[in-house]
Amino acid sequence: DGMNVLFIIVDDLRPVLGCYGDKFVKSPNIDQLASQSMVFSNAYAQQALCAPSRVSFLTGRRPDTTRLYDFYSYWRVHAGNYSTMPQYFKENGYMTLSVGKVFHPGVSSNYSDDYPYSWSIPPFHPSAEKHENDKTCRGKDGKLHANLVCPVNVTEMPGGTLPDIQSTEEAIHLLNVMKTTRQKFFLAVGYHKPHIPLRYPQEFLKLYPLENITLAPDPWVPKKLPSVAYNPWMDIRQRDDVEALNVSFPYGPLPDDFQRRIRQSYYAAVSYLDVQVGLLLSALDDAGLSNNTIVVFTADHGWSLGEHGEWAKYSNFDVATRVPLMFYVPGMTTSPISQGARVFPYLDPFSHIGGSVPQGQSKKVVELVSLFPTLAELAGLQVPPACPKMSFGVVLCTEGRSIAHYFNISEGKVEQGKEGCDGTERCFNEEPVALSQYPRPADTPQWNSDKPRLKDIRIMGYSMRAIDFRYTLWVQFDPSNFSANFKNVHAGELYMMDNDPNQDYNIYNNTSHGWL
Numbered sequence: 001d002g003m004n005v006l007f008i009i010v011d012d013l014r015p016v017l018g019c020y021g022d023k024f025v026k027s028p029n030i031d032q033l034a035s036q037s038m039v040f041s042n043a044y045a046q047q048a049l050c051a052p053s054r055v056s057f058l059t060g061r062r063p064d065t066t067r068l069y070d071f072y073s074y075w076r077v078h079a080g081n082y083s084t085m086p087q088y089f090k091e092n093g094y095m096t097l098s099v100g101k102v103f104h105p106g107v108s109s110n111y112s113d114d115y116p117y118s119w120s121i122p123p124f125h126p127s128a129e130k131h132e133n134d135k136t137c138r139g140k141d142g143k144l145h146a147n148l149v150c151p152v153n154v155t156e157m158p159g160g161t162l163p164d165i166q167s168t169e170e171a172i173h174l175l176n177v178m179k180t181t182r183q184k185f186f187l188a189v190g191y192h193k194p195h196i197p198l199r200y201p202q203e204f205l206k207l208y209p210l211e212n213i214t215l216a217p218d219p220w221v222p223k224k225l226p227s228v229a230y231n232p233w234m235d236i237r238q239r240d241d242v243e244a245l246n247v248s249f250p251y252g253p254l255p256d257d258f259q260r261r262i263r264q265s266y267y268a269a270v271s272y273l274d275v276q277v278g279l280l281l282s283a284l285d286d287a288g289l290s291n292n293t294i295v296v297f298t299a300d301h302g303w304s305l306g307e308h309g310e311w312a313k314y315s316n317f318d319v320a321t322r323v324p325l326m327f328y329v330p331g332m333t334t335s336p337i338s339q340g341a342r343v344f345p346y347l348d349p350f351s352h353i354g355g356s357v358p359q360g361q362s363k364k365v366v367e368l369v370s371l372f373p374t375l376a377e378l379a380g381l382q383v384p385p386a387c388p389k390m391s392f393g394v395v396l397c398t399e400g401r402s403i404a405h406y407f408n409i410s411e412g413k414v415e416q417g418k419e420g421c422d423g424t425e426r427c428f429n430e431e432p433v434a435l436s437q438y439p440r441p442a443d444t445p446q447w448n449s450d451k452p453r454l455k456d457i458r459i460m461g462y463s464m465r466a467i468d469f470r471y472t473l474w475v476q477f478d479p480s481n482f483s484a485n486f487k488n489v490h491a492g493e494l495y496m497m498d499n500d501p502n503q504d505y506n507i508y509n510n511t512s513h514g515w516l
Contacts, residue, residue: 210261
């Protein structure tokens with residue numbers, strides 16, 4: 001009989017949320033979910049780019065195994081016929097449903113979101129999605145533009161709606177169908193915001209008066225940042241409003257007032273997202289499903305908001321790789337929930353005051369590649385086996401590992417250092433670490449540095465994030481045979497988190513590296 005799964009995946013959301021200690025953002029519904037969940041405060045994506053990250057956590061394999069570092073190949077053809085998390089649930093008797101952006105659309109999911117392998121019925125895409133990059137933003141000149149900063153009047157939008165509003169409506173419809181048919185389900189809901197353009201209903205700006213918006217704490221390019229590590233945020237530069245600013249390439253800073261506008265709109269888009277999540281979770285209550293549905297909430301990667309003089313994703317910095325990650329498991333992260341109980345009453349961000357604290361919180365470093373085995377274990381399915389070193393021919397295995405054993409650690413007890421390193425996990429001094437990576441076409445920033453195509457990759461930045469440091473090596477990479485040469489190091493980064501939490505002071509060159 002098992003638990004249902006509601007898997008909420010957000011595009012480009014870094015953990016600017018009340019439940020992650022952000023005092024400024026208004027995210028009452030996600031915070032309410034956190035108050036009933038196990039929250040991981042150190043969760044990292046395996047690559048800060050949509051398609052590679054999503055294919056990685058949906059297959060439970062790292063980018064070097066999916067061989068996807070860009071948008072232009074389908075893993076089943078190009079790497080191996082790997083089973084996905086929704087496919088595994090489908091094969092175990094679940095109705096698997098996809099709404100919005102779950103797989104990255106296009107060739108990387110076979111132009112079908114991996115249907116019919118992963119999903120029981122064809123995935124739903126909101127019709128308003130096709131207008132995402134249209135000129136729908138009214139400028140100071142009264143004309144319509146394709147801007148980065150794009151608060152809108154929803155009634156003036158094509159169809160009178162926005163993609164995430166449509167996705168919420170469809171997901172609620174499917175929840176009610178599942179309730180009626182009593183079908184065990186795995187429902188994935190992929191929200192578009194806060195991905196650019198920052199297009200959201202304009203009333204959310206009221207929550208964030210411009211005079212209250214600060215710049216990033218470190219809005220300059222760090223002196224010792226290797227040029228290969230820098231991402232020149234080309235996608236931002238191409239929006240009409242940014243293009244008009246004529247910022248010099250690659251390091252020219254955006255004007256302070258425009259930086260504030262981007263930050264304001266990112267926060268506003270997060271509050272708009274929070275409303276969608278609130279409506280979805282309150283519908284889960286209404287359908288009487290909160291007592292037997294696991295809810296997972298996470299993002300494909302983060303997004304820089306001016307830190308290190310950078311915007312967007314495309315890097316190995318925490319602001320690009322760190323994601324929110326929480327699991328609501330009725331009866332495990334909460335006391336048993338009686339059927340029909342209201343766990344998630346909708347909270348209005350315009351009137352709701354006060355935060356809530358996570359039910360349980362783990363500071364353990366965890367990776368999105370571990371989602372597949374973790375969800376399998378939480379749902380009572382057999383956990384997929386750990387992959388052998390070379391797993392291209394292995395259909396079902398995972399390079400992550402279940403983190404469900406962290407759930408029973410009550411934070412009152414001190415987490416044991418030896419807990420959880422049994423040889424299947426990437427560990428350093430017995431503590432788990434997260435691995436991320438990012439490809440570059442050249443040592444210095446150029447037009448395709450953010451998103452190099454496979455054939456143009458020459459350097460791979462491999463990054464290890466432990467609780468107290470981040471260590472990154474930028475090494476020679478040959479795309480013809482997918483090989484990294486660690487004897488040819490182009491640059492390195494080392495940040496000690498205790499005295500440099502924002503990763504501004506690279507000490508790679510003033511330390512010896514014998515310890516690794």
